Amino acid sequence: MLEINNLHASVVDIENSEILKGINLKVNKGEVHAIMGPNGSGKSTLANVLMGRPDYEVTAGSVVFYGESILGLRAEERAHRGMFLAFQYPAEIPGVRPWQFLKAALDSKAESRGEDKMSVRAFSKLFDEKVEAVGINPTLVKRSLNEGFSGGEKKRNEMLQLEVLQPSLAILDETDSGLDVDALRIVAEGVNSMRSPERSFIVVTHYQRLLNYITPDVVHILVKGKIVRTGGPDLALEVEKDGYKEYLAAAGANA
């Protein structure tokens, strides 16, 4: 469903700022891929580039999603085609309620596909169900989006969006090494409950801890903008034990 070939990306308007230096990655339907790597390896950049963040510029390579090249598409067009990015630090948006935000997101997706918008009543029902399923505090979703949410609450809110929007490819940017166990568990529960033969995941993470709760099909090690090794779930355990030293040395860095 997703094929990345020789992807190079830099920060817009900054010379010699190449972060991704030739990424190759293929994700099949229903697979869960973990992307691990040391700080500054480009993990978070990869997640953001895939979703079309305007701060990055793709200088070479291709990304094909369901047979269509998506590099020319804006973020919202990628979302309409079934891509989703769970943010490491979701933005706070005062005065916008999660309910209203998600309804608008669903509506614009329906509109882009020429489908009918969900009625307010049907959406309310769906929303309430998902709020319960995700275990987010119902009074919280009546407040402003992410404003004053704790770290765990923000994660639950991201998972709520994942549940409501039902993307076919979810990219989870969990690069933060400071995630507490609670937050890890919330993310893992979200992924596990959404796992299906029709849906794929790319989980970006620094530590193996998250993978105690999610068993990936494929693990990639990303160092200095390149995938240097690909393996099964055991690869994550290996990294946990030995760290990234060996890979960094191979990539010519001072680790």
Place this chain on the structure above:
Amino acid sequence: MTNQNTISRESDLSGGEYKWGFVSDIETDLAPKGLSEDIVRLISAKKEEPDWLLQWRLKAYWHWVDLFENEAEPTWAKIDYPKIDYQDIYYYAAPKGTNEAPKSLDDVDPEMLATFEKLGIPLQERAVLAGVAVDAVFDSVSVATTMGKQLGELGIIFCSFSEAVKNHPDLIKKYLGSVVPYTDNFFAALNAAVFSDGSFAYIPPGVRCPIELMTYFRINTEGSGQFERTLIVADEGAYVSYLEGCTAPFRKTSQLHAATVELVALDNSEIKYSTIQNWFPGTKDGEGGVYNFVTKRGRADKNAKISWTQVETGSAITWKYPSVILKGDNSVGEFFSVALVNNHQQADTGTKMIHIGKNTKSTIVAKGISAGKGSNTYRGQVQIMPGAENAVNHTQCDSLLVGDECSAHTVPYIEVRNPTARLEHEASTSKVSDDQLFYLMARGLSEEEAHHMIITGWSRDVIKELPFEFALEAAQLLKVSLEGAVG
């Protein structure tokens, strides 16, 4: 101008540039350009006014002349505009055939009705369905007041100012100029001299007005000024919610609008006054647009409450400070405002809360959105007089910047002459961040939708104070007004 009869308000707001810029081809009765004693007399004569009112206008006129000669046009506001040539303005422009008030809607020029329909004003039956009583002021003359009969049964008076002068002279005489005297300021003096119509509402003691009263203002004639005067009196224990909407056609020349609004809230009464101001803001390059110099003030007696809510998206220049004199003990004043400037618009707006009575309380929530090359200034005054024991004020001023060529300014004045007062002032300035935009776009919203959502969310504390239908319109208006500022 083609005659399109059925453009709904929704489709009018569906996007694009200024949507209200059409001109109606209506025969107009124009007085010659320029301001003189003769013009003041002519306006008064056209309206068949009693002598006391003419004398009041003339006093105002001579006061204004005095101010003009002493160059007392206010210059303290942070607005920059070419000198207004007061002799190059039509001070009276009435659609022909309205010097006799229309007896029914059948007597109203069909072209004019079509214009109002285009504006989405629920005149005729729609008014009843919508539960709104409308007084529509076209150029300077009030065209029709709907639902007068239903209101009459409750003793509520809602009519054009001219009719009120004829039919309720005692009330007008008693309250006209009682809150905003003609000596108040340069533009208030001008208005008092040449005002040609406006709205009047009176709610008798203990009556809760069951519907929202609404006035819709529109400037049509090129080169004409509009000087309407609104007076609302809530008698003891009464309640009224009043809405005001404004549009003007697309003109490359600027138009002057100098209105005065007076609110009188007697003991235990409440007046809620909501405005959506969408006068023509000028072109993208800053040509034309309405110069909006407005004096709005209310007096709250014992236990009374006055609440101003405004959404200001139009006008090239906005100079406006809806205020409350908290005269009676335990009276309450509120001001909720969203002012948006885009392109070359300039707004200098805010409020004055003057605490005189004991235990008086005021709240100010002022939000300014600046986009394009717009300049937005909050100017507010909180004054606690010596007798105002235990007065409380809370002020919150927030500025939001869209793009990097606009500006936002906050100028609060605080004067406390009683040590028991408690005042709080909060201010913030923020930008729509790339993180916020990308977050929403990654969920499927377009950049424009994302901006709109961030901005309406940010304005929510104010918009939620508006009556429901007006709130929807306000949100749409913010969206339309920001087009071109984004992307």
